[in-house]
Amino acid sequence: MRRSLAGLFLLGWILSLYGGGAPGPAVPEASQALASTSGGSFQVYLPLILRNAGPPTNRQANAPRLADPLGVDFPRMAIFWFGRITPTANYADVRVAYTSAELVVYVAVIDRRLWSAPSPSPGNLTAWDAVTLFLHLDGNVGDAPSPSAYRFIGGLSNADASGRYQAADRGTGSGWTPVSLSFTALAGWRGERLNDDGDDRGWAMTFRIPFASLGRSGPPPEGTIWGLGVMVHDRDDAAGTPIPVATWPESMRPDVPATWGRLRFGMPAYTPPPSRPGGTVIVRHGLNGAVVKDAGIGGYTTCGSGLDYWTQWGEAPDPGRPDFNIQNQIDIADWPCFSKYYIIFPLDAIPPGKVILSATLTLYQMGNAGSNPPPSWIQVLTVREDWEEWSLTWNRAPLAWENIGGTWVDAVRNFPGWPGIPYTWDITRAVAEAYAAGQPLRLALYSADAAYHSGKYFVSSDTGDWNAQGRPTLTIVWGDP
Numbered sequence: 001m002r003r004s005l006a007g008l009f010l011l012g013w014i015l016s017l018y019g020g021g022a023p024g025p026a027v028p029e030a031s032q033a034l035a036s037t038s039g040g041s042f043q044v045y046l047p048l049i050l051r052n053a054g055p056p057t058n059r060q061a062n063a064p065r066l067a068d069p070l071g072v073d074f075p076r077m078a079i080f081w082f083g084r085i086t087p088t089a090n091y092a093d094v095r096v097a098y099t100s101a102e103l104v105v106y107v108a109v110i111d112r113r114l115w116s117a118p119s120p121s122p123g124n125l126t127a128w129d130a131v132t133l134f135l136h137l138d139g140n141v142g143d144a145p146s147p148s149a150y151r152f153i154g155g156l157s158n159a160d161a162s163g164r165y166q167a168a169d170r171g172t173g174s175g176w177t178p179v180s181l182s183f184t185a186l187a188g189w190r191g192e193r194l195n196d197d198g199d200d201r202g203w204a205m206t207f208r209i210p211f212a213s214l215g216r217s218g219p220p221p222e223g224t225i226w227g228l229g230v231m232v233h234d235r236d237d238a239a240g241t242p243i244p245v246a247t248w249p250e251s252m253r254p255d256v257p258a259t260w261g262r263l264r265f266g267m268p269a270y271t272p273p274p275s276r277p278g279g280t281v282i283v284r285h286g287l288n289g290a291v292v293k294d295a296g297i298g299g300y301t302t303c304g305s306g307l308d309y310w311t312q313w314g315e316a317p318d319p320g321r322p323d324f325n326i327q328n329q330i331d332i333a334d335w336p337c338f339s340k341y342y343i344i345f346p347l348d349a350i351p352p353g354k355v356i357l358s359a360t361l362t363l364y365q366m367g368n369a370g371s372n373p374p375p376s377w378i379q380v381l382t383v384r385e386d387w388e389e390w391s392l393t394w395n396r397a398p399l400a401w402e403n404i405g406g407t408w409v410d411a412v413r414n415f416p417g418w419p420g421i422p423y424t425w426d427i428t429r430a431v432a433e434a435y436a437a438g439q440p441l442r443l444a445l446y447s448a449d450a451a452y453h454s455g456k457y458f459v460s461s462d463t464g465d466w467n468a469q470g471r472p473t474l475t476i477v478w479g480d481p
Helices: 011-018 071-076 332-337 428-436 465-470
Strands: 060-063 078-083 091-098 102-110 130-136 149-155 166-171 176-178 184-190 202-210 225-233 246-248 261-265 276-284 293-298 323-326 339-345 355-368 376-382 402-409 421-426 441-447 456-459 473-480
Touching: 060 078, 060 091, 060 402, 071 091, 071 376, 078 246, 078 376, 078 402, 078 441, 091 225, 091 246, 102 130, 102 225, 102 332, 130 202, 149 184, 149 202, 184 332, 202 332, 293 323, 323 339, 323 441, 355 428, 355 465, 376 421, 376 428, 402 421, 428 441
Parallel strands: 060 261
Antiparallel strands: 078 091, 091 102, 102 202, 130 149, 130 225, 149 166, 166 176, 184 202, 225 246, 225 261, 276 473, 293 339, 323 456, 339 441, 355 421, 355 456, 355 473, 376 402, 376 441
């Protein structure tokens, strides 16, 4: 893939995250290699056994606590997404985590035309490419921004760290008022140049908000819920032709915290009610007549080769493939390689009135991008809307409802043969909530990777019967109440 050297992707921003180094020169062209050098291992995320307070009332991001500074922990940031990829509409991946000292939110925006305020001021930042981050320290409650509500604005710039491209406001009970507090909103971009009519790739914004600036001595206790909202403002020409603002959650109203999403500090977990041992159910496409729908969306292993990136890529379905790719990276220039995975498991094989004791998702890895990529923290997220395999696309796929965990997936170093290399995710809470609601289990998988060549390839439900054992598998242990 062609990579422009103009605006060489926010060197200052990379340094701010990693404390040194610069992006490598390699281009992430996916390969079908199934094996590479030996060595490596993997870990499975196992949540602490805590009482779950119930499902969230709006879309939720469960932020992990990571090392300070983030450094190599960047891929473990929680991820969610919103928006669309078209010649004018923007799409955003949002990563969020916290350390002992600050909340970190990274927004990567896929944007065809990049426009930055030539003379920035707090009042004009959102008339150009910008991100607004909303926080409410009392949760997603209230019909007006109280003094517990904050609004942080970061405008696109050429990695300008002077503070001219950022602003902050605090709620008054009826609206917003400017405040002076310490935080950082640092932007960077990828493309030919800013403020012209040539096609670019996109840009990124990193917010670093010290807890001390919010009147706190450190992070809130694990399990605390804040209100969270994100808006991406877009400008595509000198005239400032109006373009709708992209928001998360999609129904949020900037002055009504009750419509915002939720930010939870730490990962919730699930403790089953008291029960007696019952049985085990295994759900896999074709096994006992089960129909398991799945589909990969995005660049697959070829980075969308042959598609016009701005008019076709986001609308191209890719059903029926025997395998799929999960891929992301920190360099927004290579977004055509990004890939997600969606799957729906029926739960009607579980007898009625039972207690879910445990549930795991097993995927079988059969390859990876590049010759020796680093491990990927592949995250699993719940989805509440239905979809059809033959029409699912990047732009039409449902948004994630909540991230529920992750697993480290290594490169394929010694391929053992089919069905592939098994990796498992603990999804007990998701199964329990779907079962209680009388719904199928709907999941999405994605990563917050930073490195090039990070894609990991897995066997799908559409593989042939010769490899039926390698199809995605849901294993549920249930009990009698």
